[in-house]
Amino acid sequence: MTVRVLISDQMDPRAAAIFRERGIEVDEKPGLTPDELKAIIGDYDGLAIRSATKVTTAILEAATRLKVIGRAGIGVDNVDIPAATARGVVVMNTPFGNSITTAEHAIALMFALARQLPEADASTQAGKWEKNRFMGVELTGKTLGLIGAGNIGSIVATRAIGLKMKVAAFDPFLTPERAIELGIEKVELDELLRRADFITLHTPLTDQTRNILSKANLAKTKKGVRIVNCARGGLIDEDALKAALESGQVAGAALDVFETEPATASPLFGTPGFVSTPHLGASTSEAQVNVAIQVAEQMSDFLLLGGVTNAINMPSLTAEEAPRLKPYMALAEKLGKLIGQVLGEDIRSVSVEVEGAAAQLNPKPITGAVLAGLMGTYSQTVNMVNAPVLAKERGLDVREVRHDREGDYHTLVAVEAGTSDGVRRIAGTLFGNKAPRLVELFGVEIEADLAGMMIYIVNKDMPGFIGKLGTALGEAGINIATFNLGRRAALGEAVALVSVDGEVPAGVVKTLCALDGVRDVVPLRF
Incomplete structure (x- = not known):
């Protein structure tokens, strides 16, 4: 069957060219209504999107053939990730293609706030010469507080350090070693709010980060702070921000993103000290080309080779790793099917063990394949994407164990299942590095093709x-x-x-x- 991909948002032409060069049939249909997309999505293996297309549960239910959604960009809040995962659809993004562009936009907005550039420009072009009205501040020596120090946040940090700013970051995932490497200070949120002269946000929108700059947290900020958000709308309480600007608690705020977009109306519009841009963080010619190329290459690698890069809901598996892991994953899936069919509902926990040559490989896909085989006992629509979710829903405790020891076989994959009668173990190997073979069944040595x-x-x-x-x-x-x-x-x-x-x-x-x-x-x- 021919592999088909739909590009449903405006995207650089190089994306479609890459798909065609790889032998994938591609249709470019930007601007589809939800009903139009729903009517045709069942014909496609892949869907390439930007931010306009909303991939809802209704769309996914109609996508009977869909295997992968590729988001050309970082944010995937326009995709129902749990629904995609439940249907076994891989969701990818391109977190690095527009990182520099977005980081530079945040720095540009910091300068705009520091020197009141938009207001000064409007005043000057109106024929006024209000030189004494626009008294700015320097960035040098000021403290920048990063909320989120991941890929984009770390780029902003290095640029800010180059501007001789001090940088403090709140990020639960930032390790002390990484903070030292970046030359920044890791702090808790309250300390950041108290100390920062400028605050920039670089975090996804989650239940934990929604309104992270709430009315209460804005009140904790240093008086006269300036705030920049080029990440996601919804991280700041916009009504509370307006009040803080009007009171002078916040000296200036620049938003590239809004809770509701397109933001044709906002309580912030017209507020003194407020600067806005229409979600331009990724809008440079270089970034548009980069994310288009990356999403097409990632989707092609997955659809043709099984490589998984920058997936939101599945462990990564490079196109180079995929051929080496393919026979191991076939063995692992067979072992999962065997133990699932024999032990059935009595399985309480699963341990996947690898040794020999298998221990030198990425264990995540092997574990995923075991779970896909095991959970296939209970559902007909299971694959490596949704199997871990189904296992979690059933309360299975899943572990991975890697042994450096050399056993009787040059490579071995074993699955141990905890049951009401104790632990039951099966194991298999590869003959000729490609043929899966069972070698142990519940403590009995036995050789069999499955x-x-x-x-x-x-x-x-x-x-x-x-x-x-x-x-x-x-x-x-x-x-x-x-x-x-x-x-x-x-x-x-x-x-x-x-x-x-x-x-x-x-x-x-x-x-x-x-x-x-x-x-x-x-x-x-x-």
């Missing part, structure tokens, strides 16, 4: 059992393809994995359960 229809049988090891089993299957018209056996000890518990040609009806399962010595029978599908 493919097609199979029957898992636990029985007492006794003479004549294999003959009885073969006879029972033959009388039911079920042909045996392969027969794999293992046992704990002579005349003890034995395990069989029988590959068969075709479905195993419930009646046949009942017949097999009635055979002398049989303790468990589970039909399997791979």
Whole structure:
């Protein structure tokens, strides 16, 4: 089937060119209404957007073929991430393509506030010469408070240090080592509000950051502070900011983003000391080209090679890693399917262990593949994107363990499931570095391919059992393809994995359960 991508927002032409160069069919249809998008989205594997397209639950429900959404830019608040994840759709952004552009815009707005440039320009062009009216402040020696010190915030910090400013940052994810590397001071929010002469915001909009500059927090700021927001609307209480400007608590504020956009009306418009721009943070020719190229390359790598870059709801997997990990992920998914079908609802926890060559690889995709196989026992629409969410919803405790030791196999992936009867373990390896093979099943050494229809049988090891089993299957018209056996000890518990040609009806399962010595029978599908 031809891979198809829809570009539903205005985007640099190089994005479409990259898709076509990679052999992907692409349609450019910016400006679609929600109903128009909903009517056609079911024909596409990928959706490339900017900020105009709103990917709602209704759109995702119609996107029966969709595998990836690529946002050319940073913010993804126009995408229903939980709904996309639940449907197994990868959501990517391009956090680095417009970082410098946005950081430079924040610095530009700092200068505009410090020297009252918009007001001075308007006054001068009106024929006035109010030289004494516009008394600005220097940036040199002032303290800049960063709320958020990630990619863009760190660029602003380095530029501010170059301007001889002191920089303090509030960011729960900022490590002391990273702060030292940037040459900034890590502080709590209240201290930042108390000390900062300028405050810039560089954080996504979340439940934790919404209105982070609330009425109460604005009251805690240093009197005469100047505030810049080029991040996301909703980080500042706009009514409270207007009041703070009018009272003089805040000397100036510059917003590139608003809670409601397009911001054709705002309580802040016309307020003395207020500067606004229409979401221009990423609006340079270089940034538009960069994010378009990046989103097209990322989506192409995912759709064609399985590479995952800058995903919001899935661990990263580079296009270079994907071919090496592909056979491991196939093995892991089979192990997950096996343990899920055999143990079913009794699984309370899952531990994924890797050793040998597997321990040198990125473990996240391997764990994701195990969970995809396991959770496929309960749902028909599971993949590596939504499997971790489904596992969490079921209350499964998931762990990853990496062993440096060398075992009996050059590479090994093991899955341990915690159940009401204790821990049950299975393990597999790769033959020839590409062929998945089961090598351990609940403490029994057994070699088997996991493919097609199979029957898992636990029985007492006794003479004549294999003959009885073969006879029972033959009388039911079920042909045996392969027969794999293992046992704990002579005349003890034995395990069989029988590959068969075709479905195993419930009646046949009942017949097999009635055979002398049989303790468990589970039909399997791979």
